[in-house]
Amino acid sequence: MNNTISNQFALETRGVIKEYQAEAGTIFAVDDVSLTVAAGEFVALVGPSGSGKTTMLSMLAALLKPSSGQILLDGIDLAGMSDAERVKLRREKIGFTFQANNLVPYLSAVENVELMLHLNRRLDKTGRLRAKELLARLGLAERMNNLPGQLSGGQQQRVAIARALIHNPSLVLADEPTASLDTERAYQVVETFAGLIHEQKRAGIMVTHDLRMVQYVDRVLQMRDGKLVREYSSREEIMKLAGK
Amino acid sequence: MKQNLSIATYLGLKEIWRNRGRFLLVSLVIALITLLVLFIAALGEGLGNGNREYISKLNGELIVYQAKSDYLIQASRLETDKVKDIRAINGVADAGMIGTSNATVILNDSKQLKVALLGVEPGHVGEPQVVSGAQLSGLNANEAIIDRNTALRTKLGVGDSLTFRVTQGTQDTFFTLKIVGISSGQQFSLQPSIMVPFDTWNRVRPQSEAELKFSISTANIIAVKLADPALVESMKQSITDQVANVEVADKKQAIQALPGYSAQQSTLNTQGGFTLFIGILVIGGFFQIQLLQKVAQIGVLKAIGTSNSIVAAASVIQIMMTTLIGVAIGGLLTFLFSLTFPPTVPIVFNGTTSAIAVAALLLIGPLGGLVSINYAVRIEPLKALGLNS
Numbered sequence: 001m002n003n004t005i006s007n008q009f010a011l012e013t014r015g016v017i018k019e020y021q022a023e024a025g026t027i028f029a030v031d032d033v034s035l036t037v038a039a040g041e042f043v044a045l046v047g048p049s050g051s052g053k054t055t056m057l058s059m060l061a062a063l064l065k066p067s068s069g070q071i072l073l074d075g076i077d078l079a080g081m082s083d084a085e086r087v088k089l090r091r092e093k094i095g096f097t098f099q100a101n102n103l104v105p106y107l108s109a110v111e112n113v114e115l116m117l118h119l120n121r122r123l124d125k126t127g128r129l130r131a132k133e134l135l136a137r138l139g140l141a142e143r144m145n146n147l148p149g150q151l152s153g154g155q156q157q158r159v160a161i162a163r164a165l166i167h168n169p170s171l172v173l174a175d176e177p178t179a180s181l182d183t184e185r186a187y188q189v190v191e192t193f194a195g196l197i198h199e200q201k202r203a204g205i206m207v208t209h210d211l212r213m214v215q216y217v218d219r220v221l222q223m224r225d226g227k228l229v230r231e232y233s234s235r236e237e238i239m240k241l242a243g244k
Numbered sequence: 245m246k247q248n249l250s251i252a253t254y255l256g257l258k259e260i261w262r263n264r265g266r267f268l269l270v271s272l273v274i275a276l277i278t279l280l281v282l283f284i285a286a287l288g289e290g291l292g293n294g295n296r297e298y299i300s301k302l303n304g305e306l307i308v309y310q311a312k313s314d315y316l317i318q319a320s321r322l323e324t325d326k327v328k329d330i331r332a333i334n335g336v337a338d339a340g341m342i343g344t345s346n347a348t349v350i351l352n353d354s355k356q357l358k359v360a361l362l363g364v365e366p367g368h369v370g371e372p373q374v375v376s377g378a379q380l381s382g383l384n385a386n387e388a389i390i391d392r393n394t395a396l397r398t399k400l401g402v403g404d405s406l407t408f409r410v411t412q413g414t415q416d417t418f419f420t421l422k423i424v425g426i427s428s429g430q431q432f433s434l435q436p437s438i439m440v441p442f443d444t445w446n447r448v449r450p451q452s453e454a455e456l457k458f459s460i461s462t463a464n465i466i467a468v469k470l471a472d473p474a475l476v477e478s479m480k481q482s483i484t485d486q487v488a489n490v491e492v493a494d495k496k497q498a499i500q501a502l503p504g505y506s507a508q509q510s511t512l513n514t515q516g517g518f519t520l521f522i523g524i525l526v527i528g529g530f531f532q533i534q535l536l537q538k539v540a541q542i543g544v545l546k547a548i549g550t551s552n553s554i555v556a557a558a559s560v561i562q563i564m565m566t567t568l569i570g571v572a573i574g575g576l577l578t579f580l581f582s583l584t585f586p587p588t589v590p591i592v593f594n595g596t597t598s599a600i601a602v603a604a605l606l607l608i609g610p611l612g613g614l615v616s617i618n619y620a621v622r623i624e625p626l627k628a629l630g631l632n633s
Contacts, residue, residue: 058631063547084551091549098629104255104541106262118254119549121247147262163548175631 009036009072010170010203011060016069018055018226029055030066031226039170040201042194044214047223053207054175056223060205061094061173062086074170091119095164095172095202097193099179102160103148109159110135110144116167127166134162138192154185161193165200172197174206178213190216215242251550252557260562267562270530271570277523278574278605279581281516283591285601286582288512290590294434295508296499298362301430304338304369304469305476307498311489315501317344321462322490327365329487330466335479337471340368341442341463344432345449347408349398350418357397359408360432363445369467372439374425377402381424383443388421392429393436396587402426406438410450419448433502434590468492520604527612531563535616542620543628552621559617560610567609571602 018030030052037043045053058064059071062078063086071078073093081089090096095116103112113131117123135144138158148156157177164172174193178186190206194216197204206217214220220232220241232238260267299307308330313320322341330339343363348356364370366380372389373379380387388406390398400406400423407420421440430437440448446461454460470479480492493501500506535542542555578593585591625631 054631058626061547063626063631087546087549087551089549090547094549096548098544098547102544104545105538106259111258116548118251175629 010039010041010074011035011037011205012070012072013060014070014072016056016059016066016071018052018059018064019067028226030059032069033223033226033228034069035221035228037171037203037205039203040198041219042197042204042206042217044217044220045205045207045223046209046211046214046220049209050225051223052226053223055226057173057175057205057207060171061096062089091116092167093170095167095169097157097160097164097172097174097177099176103156103163105148108145108147109140109151109155112148112159113162113166116163120167122167131162131166134166135159138162152185153180154182154189157181157185157189158192161189161196165196165202168200168202170203172202172204174204174208176208176210177206178208178210183212186210186213212242214238215244248551248554249557252554253561255545255554256558256561256565259558260565266534267566268569270527271566271573273526273530274523274567274570274605274609275574275577277519277526277608278571278602279577281519281523281601281605282574282578282593282598283581284512284516284519285597286578286591286593288509288516289594289597290592291434291512292505292509293429293592293594294431294590295502295505298360298372298430298432298437299495299498299502301372301428302370302467302495303373304340304467305473305494306468306470306480306483307493307495308339308466308468308483308487308490309493311491313491315491315493315498316503317464318503320464322464322466324461324463326487326490327463327466330468330483333479333483333486335471335475335482336468338369338469339466340365340370342370342465342467343442343445343449343462344464345410345445346435347410347438347448347450349394349438350407350409351398356409357394358435359394360435360437361408361410361445361449362430362432362437362439363442363449363463364439365442369469372427372430374427377423377425379425380439380441383441385441386421386444387424387441389425389427389439390423391427391431391437391439393431393587394438395426397436408438408448410448412451413453413456417448421448516601520608523605523608524612527563527567527609528615529612531559531613531616532619535559535619539623539628542623543625546623547625547629555623556617556621559613559620563609563613563617564606567606570609571605574605575602 013033013035016030016033020027020029033056047053059066066079107115110131113135114123117127140155140158143151143155177189181189190213220238221228222230232241309315310320310322324341327339327341330336345361347361348358350356366382371380374389380389402423404423405420406423407418409416409418476494483492
């Protein structure tokens with residue numbers, strides 16, 4: 001990874017394009033998207049189905065290579081990385097939560113959180129203690145040794161949040177984290193997530209179709225047809241978008 | 245590398261432990277396959293051993309047959325003076341006539357036991373070493389050495405009298421000999437055996453009316469001990485050249501020529517091979533189905549930065565562990581079952597054969613799991629997590 005560029009943002013994309021060849025011609029799933037997210041900033045990526053937000057998230061997560069453009073995480077360009085370097089980057093610098101099937105089913109809640117430290121070769125006594133403290137903060141002190149199958153959807157999402165944060169990543173990504181939750185649980189999860197991102201100074205991006213959830217973010221980026229079409233940055237605009 | 249192996253072991257073993265019921269079931273299937281394979285191997289060894297034991301334990305290197313007998317012991321008839329010609333050949337350390345026939349031992353409780361009645365020359369090749377008692381004393385002595393199998397089945401020992409029945413002419417004739425020694429197992433044609441002095445054998449063996457009338461004395465084969473066991477091929481030629489109307493085989497050829505031996509062994513080997521093949525399919529099928537059920541889970545692992553080598557190693561460790569436990573249980577079951585078998589069942593657990601079978605069984609797990617391991621490595625986290633829409 002010798003492609004470091006000096007950068008003040010935790011995450012920056014420059015003219016990112018993802019195109020696919022189809023019978024009808026070239027399809028631009030993501031079309032010239034440039035954005036920045038600072039450390040300690042929580043951003044929501046919203047838009048209708050097919051707007052390109054999931055493709056954008058996949059590229060930010062180093063799971064998909066852009067056709068062109070730059071994605072800089074801590075100043076390092078993801079585009080030129082080998083597959084092995086991308087695996088390492090995901091392990092060290094990115095935290096994830098997904099819609100569902102988030103957790104490894106045969107590991108207990110605390111083991112799922114510790115897994116990130118294990119993968120990063122940082123599982124020691126302090127790490128184990130931190131994993132337990134984080135779960136306790138997320139209201140799971142009594143559920144640490146439960147397997148995912150013994151936890152509710154909301155509890156599983158909170159374990160996933162703990163796993164996404166335990167290894168101090170630069171970027172935390174959440175793909176529709178409230179999709180399988182009832183309204184009350186959804187608010188709780190996103191509020192907790194936002195609080196931890198702010199407190200731990202991580203750059204956070206949440207993809208969501210549920211506009212009610214954007215009340216907890218600092219900025220909202222709206223996508224349509226692969227393009228970034230609008231940005232909501234004032235509190236008033238965001239709360240209005242959230243229906244408050 | 246070491247760290248990757250440590251994480252793979254952690255993940256692999258955790259999954260086994262948390263799903264121990266499911267993995268134990270697969271191990272039990274492997275245990276049953278192990279039981280079957282080990283028993284087939286032991287049966288093959290037992291049957292083969294029963295067929296070849298006397299020949300394979302002969303204290304000589306070559307066996308001389310009548311010419312054109314196709315190395316069939318029962319089809320070979322050699323005049324008794326041929327043994328002198330063979331002993332006179334340079335490079336032959338010793339030679340001994342061997343006659344083969346059958347008899348029925350009459351036991352005290354009026355039960356009967358069919359045995360091989362072998363005529364051997366005392367002090368020459370063909371007379372087995374006794375493990376208790378004494379060797380045969382003379383060519384015409386009314387003595388017998390019984391092998392361990394005969395001793396076990398008849399409960400007779402050194403010093404006891406042995407009565408057996410043969411048919412001579414058209415009459416059932418009974419003979420009684422004194423047991424002077426017991427040898428190790430010397431089964432011949434899957435029968436326990438009795439070794440008697442050659443002239444005694446000629447007197448007590450089953451004979452047709454013509455043989456009784458003309459008192460023809462013939463041996464079936466002559467076993468030859470060489471001065472230099474390394475010169476097997478040249479001595480075979482030498483004996484064939486110097487003794488008229490004979491053909492010579494080494495012990496391996498002689499064993500392969502035993503009636504039914506090759507067919508029996510190849511049948512059992514094919515059965516064993518097919519059982520292993522079925523094992524590969526069963527294990528491969530299980531791990532493939534299991535993998536299909538956890539595509540999303542592997543996708544999550546890869547998405548959070550688990551390398552392919554860890555995913556593959558975890559799968560290999562699971563397969564190895566499941567197979568190892570299955571083979572261990574199967575081995576234990578086989579051992580316990582083997583204790584319940586009477587000595588009449590021709591099952592022999594030979595160390596080498598069992599070790600080959602166990603090695604083959606340990607290989608069927610990874611072989612069966614190859615497809616699923618390859619599949620696991622190829623899982624795309626994007627697709628597995630439904631992020632490629």
